[in-house]
Every structure is written in C-alpha cells, then in structure tokens.
Amino acid sequence: MPPKKPTQKTRRILVSGDVMVDNHIYKGDRYQPGLDGKIGTYLQQTAGGASLLYDQFKAVLAYKPPEPKKPKETGDDVEEITLPHFDVDLGVYTDNLSSWPRSLHSFGVWSPHPHTRKDNEKKETWRLSAPLGYGEEIDEPFHAPPCKPLLGKSADILVLDDGGLTFRHKLPKNKASLTAWPTVLSKPTQESPEWTILKTASPLAQGDLWRAVVDKRIRESLIVITSIADVRREPVRISEGVSWERTALELVRELINSPSLEPLARCPHCIISFGCAGVLYVDRTGKEPSFRLIFDPAHLEGDWEATMDGSAIGYMSCLVTGIVNGLVAIVKDEDKVDRVGIGIVAGLEAGRAMLEDGHGFVEANTTPEPPWGAVASKIVTSIHSQLHPKKDQKKQFYSASVPIPNSDNAGSQQRHNWTILAGEPSTDDTDRLMVQPLVGIARRTALFGISELSRNPVQHTGKLITVDRGEIESIRIVQRAIRAYDRHDAGKKPLSIALFGAPGSGKSFTVKEIARSVLGKKAPILEFNLSQFSGNADLIGALHQVRDGALGPYTPVVFWDEFDSRNYDWLQYLLAPMQDGAFQEGPLTHPIGKCVFIFAGGTSCDFEHFGPSPGNTKAVSSFKLLKGPDFKSRIHNSLTVLGPNRAPAYDDVLDTWKDDPADICFPIRRALLVRSLLGLGDDDLLEMDDGMLTALLEINTYTHGVRSLENLLSAMKQSNDGGPYRRSNLPNTEVLAMHVDADKFIDLMERDLGFKRLADELAPHIHAYYTEQIKDKRPTAEYNKIFNDLPEEIKDDNRSAARRIPEVLAHAGLYVVKRAESENGKAAKLTDAVQTIIDTYIEEMAEAEHNGWMITRLSNGWRYGKTRINVDKIHHNLIPYSELDRETKDLDVNSVQNYKTILALENVNYTITNEKPS
Numbered sequence: 001m002p003p004k005k006p007t008q009k010t011r012r013i014l015v016s017g018d019v020m021v022d023n024h025i026y027k028g029d030r031y032q033p034g035l036d037g038k039i040g041t042y043l044q045q046t047a048g049g050a051s052l053l054y055d056q057f058k059a060v061l062a063y064k065p066p067e068p069k070k071p072k073e074t075g076d077d078v079e080e081i082t083l084p085h086f087d088v089d090l091g092v093y094t095d096n097l098s099s100w101p102r103s104l105h106s107f108g109v110w111s112p113h114p115h116t117r118k119d120n121e122k123k124e125t126w127r128l129s130a131p132l133g134y135g136e137e138i139d140e141p142f143h144a145p146p147c148k149p150l151l152g153k154s155a156d157i158l159v160l161d162d163g164g165l166t167f168r169h170k171l172p173k174n175k176a177s178l179t180a181w182p183t184v185l186s187k188p189t190q191e192s193p194e195w196t197i198l199k200t201a202s203p204l205a206q207g208d209l210w211r212a213v214v215d216k217r218i219r220e221s222l223i224v225i226t227s228i229a230d231v232r233r234e235p236v237r238i239s240e241g242v243s244w245e246r247t248a249l250e251l252v253r254e255l256i257n258s259p260s261l262e263p264l265a266r267c268p269h270c271i272i273s274f275g276c277a278g279v280l281y282v283d284r285t286g287k288e289p290s291f292r293l294i295f296d297p298a299h300l301e302g303d304w305e306a307t308m309d310g311s312a313i314g315y316m317s318c319l320v321t322g323i324v325n326g327l328v329a330i331v332k333d334e335d336k337v338d339r340v341g342i343g344i345v346a347g348l349e350a351g352r353a354m355l356e357d358g359h360g361f362v363e364a365n366t367t368p369e370p371p372w373g374a375v376a377s378k379i380v381t382s383i384h385s386q387l388h389p390k391k392d393q394k395k396q397f398y399s400a401s402v403p404i405p406n407s408d409n410a411g412s413q414q415r416h417n418w419t420i421l422a423g424e425p426s427t428d429d430t431d432r433l434m435v436q437p438l439v440g441i442a443r444r445t446a447l448f449g450i451s452e453l454s455r456n457p458v459q460h461t462g463k464l465i466t467v468d469r470g471e472i473e474s475i476r477i478v479q480r481a482i483r484a485y486d487r488h489d490a491g492k493k494p495l496s497i498a499l500f501g502a503p504g505s506g507k508s509f510t511v512k513e514i515a516r517s518v519l520g521k522k523a524p525i526l527e528f529n530l531s532q533f534s535g536n537a538d539l540i541g542a543l544h545q546v547r548d549g550a551l552g553p554y555t556p557v558v559f560w561d562e563f564d565s566r567n568y569d570w571l572q573y574l575l576a577p578m579q580d581g582a583f584q585e586g587p588l589t590h591p592i593g594k595c596v597f598i599f600a601g602g603t604s605c606d607f608e609h610f611g612p613s614p615g616n617t618k619a620v621s622s623f624k625l626l627k628g629p630d631f632k633s634r635i636h637n638s639l640t641v642l643g644p645n646r647a648p649a650y651d652d653v654l655d656t657w658k659d660d661p662a663d664i665c666f667p668i669r670r671a672l673l674v675r676s677l678l679g680l681g682d683d684d685l686l687e688m689d690d691g692m693l694t695a696l697l698e699i700n701t702y703t704h705g706v707r708s709l710e711n712l713l714s715a716m717k718q719s720n721d722g723g724p725y726r727r728s729n730l731p732n733t734e735v736l737a738m739h740v741d742a743d744k745f746i747d748l749m750e751r752d753l754g755f756k757r758l759a760d761e762l763a764p765h766i767h768a769y770y771t772e773q774i775k776d777k778r779p780t781a782e783y784n785k786i787f788n789d790l791p792e793e794i795k796d797d798n799r800s801a802a803r804r805i806p807e808v809l810a811h812a813g814l815y816v817v818k819r820a821e822s823e824n825g826k827a828a829k830l831t832d833a834v835q836t837i838i839d840t841y842i843e844e845m846a847e848a849e850h851n852g853w854m855i856t857r858l859s860n861g862w863r864y865g866k867t868r869i870n871v872d873k874i875h876h877n878l879i880p881y882s883e884l885d886r887e888t889k890d891l892d893v894n895s896v897q898n899y900k901t902i903l904a905l906e907n908v909n910y911t912i913t914n915e916k917p918s
Contacts, residue, residue: 009085010085010086010087011085011086011087011156011157011194011327011328012086012087012088012089012154012155012156012157013057013086013087013088013089013155013156013157013158013159013324014088014089014091014155014157014158014159014182015050015053015054015057015088015089015090015091015159015161016050016090016091016092016158016159016160016161016167016180016181016182017049017050017053017092017159017160017161017162017163017167017199018049018050018161018162018163018164018165018166018167018168019047019048019049019050019051019092019093019094019104020047020048020049020104020105020106020163020165021045021046021047021048021097021098021100021104021105021106022045022046022047022048022052022106022108022313023043023044023045023105023106023107023108024043024044024045024046024108024110024359024368025041025042025043025107025108025109025110025132026039026041026042026043026044026110026111026126026359026368027041027109027110027111027129028040028041028042038364039112039362039363039364042367042368044367044368045097045098046097046370047094047097048106048313049161049163050090050091050092050159050160050161051090051092051094052314052317052370053159053161053199053317053320053321054088054090055370055372056314056317056318056321056372056375056376057086057088057321057324058088058372059372059373059375059376060083060084060321060325060376060379060380061083061086061088062373062376063083063373063376063377063380065081065083065380065381066081081380081381081384082329082330082384083380084325084328084329084330084380085328085330086156086157086328091180091182092180093180101135101138102135102136102137102138103134103135103136103137103138103165104134104135104165105134105135106132106133106134106135107131107132107133107134107135108128108130108131108132108313109128109129109130109132110126110127110128110129110310110358110359110368111126111127111129111130111310112124112125112126112362113125113126113127113129113308113309113310113358114309115356115357115361116307116308116356117356123361123362124361124362125356125357125358125359125360125361125362126358126359126360126362126368127308127309127310127311127312127355127358127359128310128311128312128313128358129310129311131311154184154190154191154193155182155184155193156193156194156195157193157194157195157196157197157324157327157328158182158184158193158195158196158197159197159199159320159324160182160196160197160198160199160209160213161199161317161320162198162199162200162201162207162209162210163201164200164201164202164203167180167181167209168206168207168208168209168210169207169208169209170208181209181212184217184218185209185212185213185215185218186212192217192218192221193218193221194221194327195221195223195324195327196213196218196221196222196223197223197225197320197323197324198210198213198222198223198224198225199225199226199316199317199320200224200225200226200230201226201227201230202230202233202234203233203234204226204230204231204234204260204261204263204264205260205261205263205264210263214263214267219267219268220268221268222267222268222269223267223268223269223270223271223323223340224264224267224269224270224271225270225271225272225273225316225319225320225323226264226271226272226273226316227272227273227275227316228240228247228251228272228273228274228275228301231251231254231261231272234258234260234261235258235260236254236258236260236261237250237254238250238251238254240301240302241300241301241302241303241476241480242300242472242473242476242477243300243457243469243472243473243476244278244293244295244297244300244400244420244457245418245419245420245457245469246469246473247274247300247301248280248291248293248400248402249402249403249405249418251272251280252280252291252402252403252404252405253405255270255282255291256404264282265282265284265289266284267282267284268283268284268285269281269282269283269284269285269340270282271319271323271340271344273315273316273319274295274301275301275302275304275305275315275351276296276299276304276305276315276348276351276352276355277295277296277299277300277301277302277303277304277348278293278294278295278296278301278348278397279293279294279295279319279344279348280292280293280294280402281293281294281340281341281344283340290401291401291402291403291404292341292399292400292401292402293399293400293401293402293420294341294344294345294348294397294398294399295397295398295399295400295457296348296396296397296398297398297420297453297454297455297456297457297458298454298458298460300457300476304352305355308355308356310358311355312354312355312358314351314354314370315351315354315355318347318348318350318351318354318375318379319344319347319348319350319351320347321347321350321375321379322343322344322345322346322347322348322349322350322379322382322383323340323343323344323346323347324343325343325346325379325380325383326339326340326341326342326343326344326346326383327339327340327343329342329343329383329387331387337387341399342382342383342386342387343383345382345386345396345397346378346379346382346383346386347379348396348397349378349379349382349396349397350375350378350379350382352378353371353374353375353377353378354370354371354374354375356374357371357374358371359371395454395455398455398456400420401423402418403418417469417470417662419468419469419665420456420457421438421441421453421456421457421467421469421665421668422438422664436664436813436914436915436916437664437665437666437667437698437813437916438664438665438667438668438813439667439697439698439810439813439916440810440811440812440813440814440837440841440844441453441668441813442667442668442670442671442697443667443671443693443694443697443810443811443813444811444844445668445671445672445675446670446671446674446675446686446688446693446696446697447685447686447688447693448685448686449675449680449681449682449683449684450465450672450675450682451682451683453467453668457469457472459471459472459475459476461475461479461513461514461517462512462513462514462516462517463513463676464509464510464513464514465672467665467668467669467672468642468663468665468669470640470642471640471641471642474638474639474640475510475514475639477637477639478497478514478637478639479514479517479518481495481497481636481637482495482497482514482515482518482519482596483518485555485596486518486519486555489594490594491550491555491581491593491594491595492581493578493579493580493581493592494558494577494578494581494592494594494595494596494597495595495596495597495636496578496597496599496634496635496636497596497597497598497599497635497636497637497638497639498599498601498607498610498635498637498638498639499511499598499599499600499601499638499639499641500600500601500604500605500606500607500610500638500639500640500641501605501640501641501642501643502605502643502645502648502705503602503704503705504643504644504702504704504705504706504707504708505641505642505643505644505645505705505706506641506643506705506706507561507600507641508527508559508561508600510639510641511525511557511559511598511600512525514639515557515596515598519554519555519557519596520554522554523554523555523556523557524549524552524554524556524557525556525557525559526542526545526546526549526556526557526558526559527559527561528542528558528559528560528561529561529562530560530561530562530563530565530566530570531561531562531565531566533570536573539570539573539583540583540585543577543583543590543592544590546558546592546593546595547590547591547592547593549593549595550592550593550594550595551593555594555595555596556595556596557595557596557598558595558596558597558598559598559600560574560597560598560599560600561600562600562601562602563599563600563601564601564602564603564604564610565602567622567626568611568623568626568628569626571626571627571628571630571631572626572627574599574631575627575630575631575634577592577597578597578631578634579634581593599635605640605647605648605650605657606638606640606650607632607635607638607640608650609650610632611623611628611629611632613655615655642663642665642666642669643669643702643705643706644666644669644670644673644702644705644706644709645659645666645701645702645705646659646660646663646666646701647659647660647662647663647666648660649661649662667697667698670696670697670709671697673706673709674686674696674697674709674713677709677710677713677714678713678717686725687723687724687725688724688725689724689725689726689727689749690807690810691727691748691749691750691751691752692725692726692727692730692749694748694749694751694810695745695746695748695749696709696712698748698916699740699741699744699745699748700740700741700744701740701741702739702740703738703739703740704739708738708739708740709739711738711739712730712731712736712739712740715729715730715731715735716729716730716731717729727749733746751806751917752806752807752816754818755805755806755816755910756802756803756806758802758908758910759799759800759802759803760799761907761908762799762802762805762902762905762908763787763795763798763799763801763802764787764788764798765901765902765905766798766801766802766895766898766902767783767787767790767795767798768787769894769895769898769901769902770783770798770891770895771783771784771785773891773894774891777887782870793860796856796860797853797856797857800852800853800856801849801852801853801895802902804848804849804852805899805902807848807852808845808848808849808852808896808899809845809899809912811841811844811845811847811848812837812838812840812841812844812845813837813841813914814834814837814838814912814913814914815912815913815914815915815916815917816903816910816911816912817910817911817912817913817917818909818910818911819909819910819911829904830900830911830912831913831914833914834912834913834914837914838896838897838900838912842893842896842897843889843893845896846881846889846892846893846895846896847881847882847892849892849895849896850877850881850884850889850892851881853892854878857875857878858878860873861873862874862875862878863875863878864876864878864879899912900912
C-alpha cells in the first residue's frame with residue numbers, strides 16, 4: 001500500500017497593503033498602419049503591489065500538476081505533487097484604476113527580447129527595457145475601502161505589502177487608508193494570525209504600520225522581508241558584487257550595530273533579498289540568533305539577471321509567495337523541515353522563471369500578461385523537489401552560516417577572513433578545524449572536477465577559475481574598474497592597475513583572462529618587459545605602439561612586466577604617461593589615448609609592501625628620488641595573484657616574507673592547476689596514484705611556482721602510456737629536486753605505508769562488521785561467514801578495504817597518524833572537530849569507499865550485470881555511487897563510520913586527525 005498522505009487544514013490567507021497602478025507600454029514595430037505581420041504597440045493597466053501578490057497566490061491555487069510518472073525499475077518511490085491547502089482574499093480595492101492619484105501610477109516600456117531556455121531559444125519574450133518611474137505627486141487624497149471579510153473569520157496568515165506609500169501611515173490626509181488595515185492590527189481582542197508576513201520598503205522600520213506589526217501579539221509570528229537595495233538606502237555601508245562573504249559579513253555587522261537596521265534584526269524572522277541571487281535569513285527563534293546566507297554559488301548579486309536582456313518587476317513578490325507556500329506545505333516530518341528555508345529557495349527559483357518568461361511570447365494577436373502560471377508551477381514543483389529530493393538532483397542554491405563579525409570575540413581576524421569554502425570559524429583557539437588547508441575538497445576536485453566546488457563561490461574569469469575569497473574580490477574590483485573606464489571614461493589618461501604575486505604565480509595569464517572577460521577577445525593586449533629595455537628610447541617606441549592600438553575600436557591593455565626592475569629606475573619615466581596620458585619625444589608631446597596600464601612587479605608580493613622597508617631610511621630616500629611614492633599614488637587599483645604555493649605574508653618584525661597560515665585554499669588552486677595542465681575536461685576523471693596526488697597537493701613549495709608544477713606534470717604525461725598516472729611516471733630524483741623538496745615529496749607519497757602494512761590484521765574486523773550489517777537483511781548471503789572461511793579473493797577485498805582507509809579519509813581532509821606513545825594500547829577517542837568533519841563529509845567518503853571497492857573488483861575480472869552471480873564474477877553494484885539505492889549506500893556510509901572502531905583496537909596504535917602530519 002502507498003504511504004498515507006499527511007493531512008493539513010485549509011489555511012486562510014489575507015493579502016493587504018499598498019496597491020500601485022502599473023502602466024505597461026509594450027513597444028511594437030508596426031510603424032505604419034498598413035504593415036501586416038508586425039506587432040502593434042499596446043498599453044495595459046494592471047494593479048501592482050498587494051494585488052500582484054494576490055494574483056500570484058491565485059495562480060498557485062489554479063496550478064494543475066502533471067500526472068505522476070510510474071515507478072521505474074529501480075523501485076524508487078514516486079511522490080505525487082501535493083498542492084498547498086489555502087484560501088486567499090485581497091483586502092484592498094482595485095477597481096477603476098485609471099482614476100487613482102497620479103502618484104500611485106508607475107510606468108515602464110516592455111520590448112521584445114530573446115528567450116533564454118533551449119526549448120524556446122528561437123522565440124522572443126516581453127521584458128522591461130525602460131522603467132519610466134512614477135507619476136507626479138499632488139495633494140489628492142486616496143480613499144481605500146474597508147478590508148473585505150475573509151469568510152467571516154480571522155486570517156491564519158496575514159500578508160502585508162508595505163511599499164512605503166499611504167498604507168503605512170496614520171496621517172490625517174490618509175486616514176481612509178487605515179480602513180484597509182486588517183482588524184487584527186487595531187483590535188487587541190482579536191486572535192492573532194499564525195504568521196504575519198510584512199514585505200516592506202525604505203525607509204525601513206518606520207511608520208504606524210511597523211509599530212502595529214511589532215506589537216507583542218503579532219511580533220512572535222512576524223516575518224519581515226525587504227531588499228538589499230532598500231537596506232542600502234539607510235545610513236549603512238554594504239558592498240555590492242565583490243564576494244558573497246564580504247557582503248554577508250558587512251550586512252550582519254550593520255544589522256547588529258546600525259540603529260536604523262537593528263529593529264529589523266530584532267524580529268523573529270528577517271529576510272533580506274539579493275534579487276535572484278540569494279537572501280540573508282536572520283532567525284532569532286533559537287537561543288542564539290542565526291544568520292544564514294542562502295545563495296547561488298555561481299552568481300553574485302545581480303550577476304544572474306545580467307545574463308538576461310531586459311528586466312522584470314515582482315522579484316520580492318515571488319519571494320513572499322514562495323515563503324508563504326513553504327509555510328502551508330504538507331510535510332511528513334515537521335521537525336525536520338525548514339519551512340521558511342524551502343519557501344525562500346522556491347521564491348528565488350520563481351523569480352528567475354518570471355524573468356525568463358517575461359510577459360509572454362511576442363506574438364501577433366496575443367495580449368501580453370505576467371507569467372504567474374510559470375511562477376506558480378516553479379513554486380509548487382520547487383517545494384516538492386526539496387521535500388522529496390531525487391538522485392543526483394541538481395541544486396541552484398545552497399546555505400551557509402554567517403559568523404558574527406565582532407572584534408571583541410576571540411578569532412575576530414579569522415571571522416574577518418571567513419570564507420564559505422572553509423565554514424564558520426570557531427571562537428575556541430583550541431579548535432583548529434578551520435585553519436587547516438582544504439586538502440579534502442582539493443583531492444575531490446582534482447579527481448572529479450570543478451563540480452565538487454558547486455556549493456561554494458567560484459569565480460570564472462574566462463579560463464581562470466578562482467576559489468580564494470581575497471582573489472575573487474580583487475578580480476571583481478579590477479573588472480569593475482576596467483568596465484567603468486571602458487564605458488564611461490573619456491580616456492584622457494590611462495587606467496593604471498598594479499599586479500603583484502610571487503614568481504610563477506601566473507600574473508600574465510591572469511591579466512589576459514581579466515582583460516578579455518571585460519573588453520572582449522578582440523581587445524589588443526600589448527606586452528612589454530621593462531627589464532629587457534636598454535633605455536628610454538625603447539620605452540618611447542613601446543608607447544607609440546600603445547598609441548596606435550588606442551586608435552582602434554577596442555580599448556587596449558598594456559602589460560608592463562617587471563616595471564620595478566633596474567632598482568625602480570623606470571618609475572620616473574612612467575609618471576607622465578600615467579598622469580597626463582601623454583609622453584615626450586624630443587620637443588613633441590604625444591597623447592597616448594584610451595588604454596589600460598597593467599604594471600606587474602617582481603620585487604614585492606603585494607601593493608602595500610611595494611618599495612623599501614620603512615626602517616631602511618637610505619633606501620626610502622632613494623625611492624622618493626626615483627618617484628616611487630608618486631608612482632604609487634597614481635595607481636587606481638591593485639591585484640595580488642595567488643599561484644600554487646601558499647600566499648606570502650609580510651613579517652614586519654623580521655622584515656621578510658613567509659607563508660601565510662591563513663591561506664587554506666592553496667591545495668584547491670593546485671588541484672585546479674593539475675587538471676588544467678593535464679588537459680582534463682570538466683567531467684573527466686583523474687586516474688592517479690593516491691600517494692602521488694597527496695604529494696602534489698600537500699608539498700610545501702613548488703620552487704618556481706606554476707612553472708615547476710607544469711614541468712613535473714609534463715614529464716609525467718610524456719612517460720605515461722595512457723593509463724592511470726603512476727609513481728613511475730615521475731621524473732628522476734635529480735629532476736624532481738629542481739622543482740620541489742624531493743625527499744619531502746617522496747615522504748608524502750609513502751606517508752601511509754606503515755598503516756597499510758596492518759591490512760592483514762584489520763581485514764577480519766572489516767569483514768566482521770560487514771556480516772553484522774547484513775545478518776538480518778541478507779542471512780543467506782554467500783559471504784555471510786567468518787573471515788577464515790572466505791575465498792582468498794574476498795579476503796583480499798577486505799585487505800584492500802583496510803589499505804584504502806587513509807585514502808577515503810583524505811577525501812574529507814583527514815589523516816591516519818600514529819598515536820602518541822602514552823596512548824598506545826588504549827581505546828582511541830576522536831576529537832569533536834574530527835567527528836564534525838566525518839559527519840559533514842560522510843557521503844563523500846562513502847562514495848570514495850564505493851569507488852575503491854569497484855576498482856578492486858574490476859581489476860579482478862568482475863563486471864556489471866543486473867543480477868549478481870558470484871561464480872561468474874557479475875555484480876549489480878558495479879555502478880556509480882549516485883546510482884546505488886539508499887540501502888547499499890548506507891552499507892558504505894556505515895563502513896566509513898566503522899573506521900573509528902577499527903582504529904580504536906588496542907593493537908592498532910593509530911588514530912584519525914584533521915591536523916596535517918609534520
């Protein structure tokens with residue numbers, strides 16, 4: 001029998017608030033009366049604001065889901081889409097729109113734009129191309145009628161659309177607007193709703209309506225929703241489009257410290273929208289407030305909308321509709337469902353569907369209309385898919401907990417440098433979970449590709465892929481500067497950008513990818529190495545080439561490499577071109593034209609420390625004479641490029657550069673480089689000896705940066721016969737030592753040999769745990785017997801499982817190390833940090849365990865078949881982990897969880913740690 005569906009009462013929803021009159025002008029191309037087959041211009045008036053929300057709710061009620069498909073051979077349960085149970089009514093008057101005051105009219109021009117979905121890519125859709133603003137504000141009273149009764153009963157869910165107009169005030173000229181307020185806001189005796197949702201606008205937390213909804217009767221169930229654009233209209237400082245981490249941290253800081261935002265943060269639920277890209281969700285219903293970023297890792301604020309031609313109106317309404325439908329969704333296990341969270345994701349996905357579909361296809365004799373049907377479909381199906389996820393279900397949005405940036409807390413600098421990739425830093429100095437290099441995710445990225453980073457912010461700049469927060473921020477700031485210069489600057493002088501990074505970090509490659517991402521592939525890139533110039537005449541010749549390039553249709557990029565060579569001597573000659581946009585040749589002055597100067601340095605690793613140490617007074621004096629400070633003052637932006645080595649940090653005490661312990665992303669940079677240099681595609685699997693991959697990712701330093709890694713991988717490719725990369729593919733020790741510490745590299749490759757020699761001792765325990773798992777479910781299984789009675793091949797299977805324990809743990813950034821001598825012979829205990837990592841990455845490790853099992857079986861002649869036949873070496877589970885049923889996956893999950901039991905054996909004397917072995 002199918003499982004009994006959970007039941008739910010029908011909720012009553014009342015929508016009220018400000019109502020605008022939206023005047024849509026659909027711009028056609030029928031410029032003469034006699035033209036056939038052309039689209040005529042059309043004017044349509046619709047009610048916006050609260051009425052627009054009401055239309056979306058009605059569309060959800062009218063949605064009819066497709067017939068559920070029959071179960072497939074896998075036996076997966078097919079969940080029928082369950083529609084939400086609610087009635088909805090609109091509490092404000094929307095008739096005779098043309099007679100409404102001019103100030104309540106908005107205007108916009110809609111034009112045909114290409115549809116973006118593949119099934120409709122040859123069609124055009126109506127999208128907003130020119131918002132025209134609002135009508136004139138005149139002293140004309142607006143009288144709203146009383147709130148309509150909701151079937152004679154109070155509302156279960158009250159939705160208020162406060163657009164900052166007449167609805168929020170009790171001013172004398174707007175007394176009539178109070179009659180549109182639901183009576184629960186003014187009658188203390190009326191039962192309060194289960195939920196009150198306030199969609200509000202700037203100025204925030206102001207007006208009589210706000211004071212009414214924060215009344216203690218209503219406050220406990222209050223959800224406040226606003227946009228980041230309205231938040232930025234308050235006296236706050238919040239960055240835009242630089243990185244998710246920076247924007248989230250700055251927003252949390254302002255919510256806590258800003259007097260104008262603090263009332264929002266005090267609400268039980270506060271949601272701040274970043275358009276189609278994500279939200280910050282503040283939840284104060286627990287013991288401590290939580291700040292959760294629900295975001296699209298592939299797009300920052302405004303990025304997804306920028307991929308579309310044209311825009312739309314109604315993103316916030318989609319978000320509200322999604323959240324309300326999340327609140328009324330029918331669920332099986334109430335305790336495990338984050339209703340607000342699933343509603344947020346549904347609303348974000350619906351906003352994207354609304355922009356994609358616009359106001360319908362551009363077709364003759366067809367009236368444009370908002371895509372509320374598509375919005376309703378997306379909301380219902382999104383909530384369903386979140387409640388009943390399928391195998392390999394792709395997600396657009398992920399969640400990350402945002403730490404509170406409080407300078408008084410321990411670890412404040414760590415919080416300032418917080419990254420989604422690393423997780424939330426701990427305030428406990430003894431918990432080093434988040435200061436370890438990200439080796440686990442780096443290993444998975446190297447093996448399986450960039451899809452392993454899908455839940456984390458990743459910056460794609462042409463062929464350049466960046467995961468480091470600081471590098472992402474720098475790249476986006478430089479991109480923004482170049483874009484603004486190209487579009488808006490008259491070009492009287494160049495845009496000057498300084499580029500720093502250790503030798504071999506890939507500065508030239510980075511410059512080219514950034515330039516092409518903004519200016520296009522046709523923009524000329526001129527490269528000059530100043531260390532090879534013999535004198536000023538060479539510089540003048542180069543500037544003539546720049547001048548010629550500036551005469552073309554594209555803004556040229558000029559890459560001045562080693563501009564700080566010859567003891568900074570070139571700086572004085574570069575000042576005039578930078579400041580005046582011209583250079584002197586004898587008595588003639590030549591204007592350069594519009595161009596971008598990129599200065600790549602070799603004497604410093606960042607802009608801050610470019611130049612001599614302040615303590616070296618003689619060098620500082622010389623630097624001033626060479627116009628060093630003047631040169632720095634003319635730099636508009638700077639960028640530090642990170643290569644495969646750990647980022648350098650300047651030690652002011654020792655006056656030297658050293659490795660920065662805060663750089664935990666360098667293994668991921670290496671993983672991406674390994675895949676790129678080996679020519680692997682996004683979906684290609686890297687087949688490589690596990691110990692060798694460990695060494696490539698964890699070796700201290702590549703002597704010559706990218707060039708060293710490239711030389712090693714090139715040698716490996718040349719000696720490889722097309723199969724997996726083995727240790728024998730490495731160059732000889734003498735060549736290896738030219739690029740890395742050869743002894744350390746070999747030690748890393750062989751780090752786990754001692755543990756792997758225990759395979760014979762551990763194999764019986766691994767098999768005993770397996771038989772314990774299957775004794776009730778598969779009591780007649782052929783291998784449900786003691787270890788000594790197994791065939792030798794199956795014994796080897798268990799030995800292989802023991803040997804790959806370090807490899808599996810490495811997928812989570814964990815290590816198997818010898819215990820301290822004082823702990824030998826005792827039952828090992830895992831730290832809380834290690835257990836947290838195991839719990840977080842258990843599925844990734846279970847997949848690694850399954851992959852290792854498959855490799856062992858396939859190498860012993862087994863093959864796939866729908867039915868398992870041991871005697872013929874046919875197994876039905878020789879398939880990717882994602883295609884296994886849940887019961888089989890749990891066998892792998894439990895096997896990994898059993899590692900701690902195996903390592904707790906008295907004679908093993910090993911343990912699991914998250915700290916890299918010395």
